[in-house]
Amino acid sequence: MxxxxxxxxxxxxxxxxxxxxxxxxxxxxxxxxxxxxxxxxxxxxxxxxxxxxxxxxxxxxEKRKVRVYMDGCFDLMHYGHANALRQAKALGDELVVGLVSDEEIVLNKGPPVLSMEERLALVSGLKWVDEVIADAPYAITEDFMNRLFNEHKIDYIIHGDDPCLLPDGSDAYALAKKVGRYKQIKRTEGVSSTDIVGRILAFIEDKNACDGSQESSRNDEPNGMNKSVEKSKHASNFLPTSRRIVQFSNAKGPGPNARVVYIDGAFDLFHAGHVEILKSARQLGDFLLVGIYTDQIVSEQRGPHFPLMHLHERSLSVLACRYVDEVIIGAPWEITKDMITTFNISLVVHGTVCESKSSVNGQADPYSVPKNMGIFRMLESPKDITTTSVAQRIIANHEIYEKRNAKKEASEKKFYEERKYISGD
Structure with missing residues (x-):
């Protein structure tokens, strides 16, 4: 380009x-x-x-490469963020991402769920990102815009087609538009950070969903999910298509002599811990294959309020990670000999920090086959963060997030009411 x-x-x-x-x-x-x-x-x-x-x-x-810039908070990273950055990268040759500082987020939106370190790991781990500018300002001032153009050699500033307004009501990208260095992408429908926070807050309203008193009712509901969880899961409007999966895929398989490493899990509410364990797993071979559990398996293992993201949402989040080569969408709980042969798996790994794969209630060891074959290895998890620990941060400050969500939901409702054709990205 x-x-x-x-x-x-x-x-x-x-x-x-x-x-x-x-x-x-x-x-x-x-x-x-x-x-x-x-x-x-x-x-x-x-x-x-x-x-x-x-x-x-x-x-x-030797034509100079076009460098594009996109900024954001990227708090509670999801496939919508990944798709935005994928679209931005398509408008240039090199994508530079500005990561808004914790302090700026607090001033403009309230406390972030994830720290700068965690958000940096998530953004840096995306396959379309070439560089990250940490502690970027929330508003693009003239001085910062000149820094982008002169120091970072940015050609265009990118943002989605949803409005981004500063506290005073002005357009955050007005300066870039004025100098003709602004380009726009389509927002990904069906998900937002506001939506995800809403899913987590939904089961707070029905705390009995987590009580033992509700144990009997769990088994009465389809897939072990109670009505409150079914209600919260309908918050997702994502309609998966084969085209979207192809856009996220590397579109290549392992070579005939490649060392294929396999790791499985829920990968719910994709976080920095997931990125780091996937990075470690990828370093053990030539090709990383990731198994994503079905919603039913996750619900059975973690409780009726999980997963927070459904199967296809979780699969896209994992596919967007630069360390992942391929995913199995709806992987089985137990790893069989046939599965190992089919995918030519050389090594099966499992992290030390995990919320599943416990041998409780008399369950058989799901890794018994690879263990007996001598191809199983426990992998030290670089971080102790989990999906539950991230959710607990929101629950602990639920009043703050409820107020923020109420304000955001109004603007998002208006956006969806006025939206036009969006699938041609």
Whole structure:
């Protein structure tokens, strides 16, 4: 991709270097002094002209890469964030992401759920991101915009088609639009950080969903989910398509002699702990295959209020990770010999920090086959963060998030009411 330039000098030399060189050579053969041309017409002498023409041809071949910039809080990272960054990357050659600081988020939106360190791990772990600018400002000021253009060589600033207003009601990207360096992408429908917080807050209203007194009613509901959870799960409006999965996929399989590493899990509410364990797993082989449990399996293992994200949402979040090569959408609980043979799995790994795979209630060890084959390995989890611990942060400050969500839900409702055709991204 080439950055547009207004510089028209030497255009003829760019496109017709042989013709120009031929003219100069003909002049020399006819005995016309190149020094005459240099003195009267402003042309350089012939010995210096040909190397210069070669440099111009080389510059033409080595077009400068277009660098695009997109910023955000990226709190509670989900596939909507990943899809936005995928679209942004498609508008250039290199994607630079500005990560808004914790302090700026507190001032403009309230406390973030994830720390800067955790958000940085998530954003850096996305396959479309080339660079990250930490502690970016919430509002793009003229000084910061000039820094982007001059220091970071940014060509365009990108944002979604949903409005982004500052506390005073002004457009956060007005300056970029004014100088003609702004491009827009389509917002991904069906998910938002506000929506995810809403799903977590939903089961607070019915605390009995987590009580032992509700144990009997869990088994009466389809898939072991009670009505309050069914209600909260309907908050997801995501309609998965094969095209979206292809957009996120690496579209390639392992080589015949590749060392395939397999790791499975719920990967619910994709967080920094997931990124780090996937990175560690990928380092053990040539190809990382990730199994994503069905919603029913996750609910059976963790309780009726889980998973917070349904199967296809979780699959896209994992596929967006740069360390993942392929996923099994709806992986089985137990790893069988047939599965190991089918996918040519060389090593099965499991993290030390996990909320599933416990042998409670007399369940058989789901890793017994790879263990007996000598291809199983416990992998030290780099972080102790879990889906439940992230959810607990929101629950502990539920009053703050309820107020913030009430304000955000109004603006999101207006956006969806006014939205137009969006699937052509």
């Amino acid at each position: 080439e950055f547009e330039s207004n510089d028209s000098n030497w255009d003829g030399v760019y496109y017709y270097p042989q013709l120009f060189g031929g003219v100069m050579l003909t002049a020399a053969v006819l005995g016309l002094s190149t020094s005459y041309f240099g003195g009267t017409m402003g042309f350089p002498t012939l010995p210096y002209t040909l190397p210069y023409l070669n440099n111009l041809q080389k510059k033409k071949r």
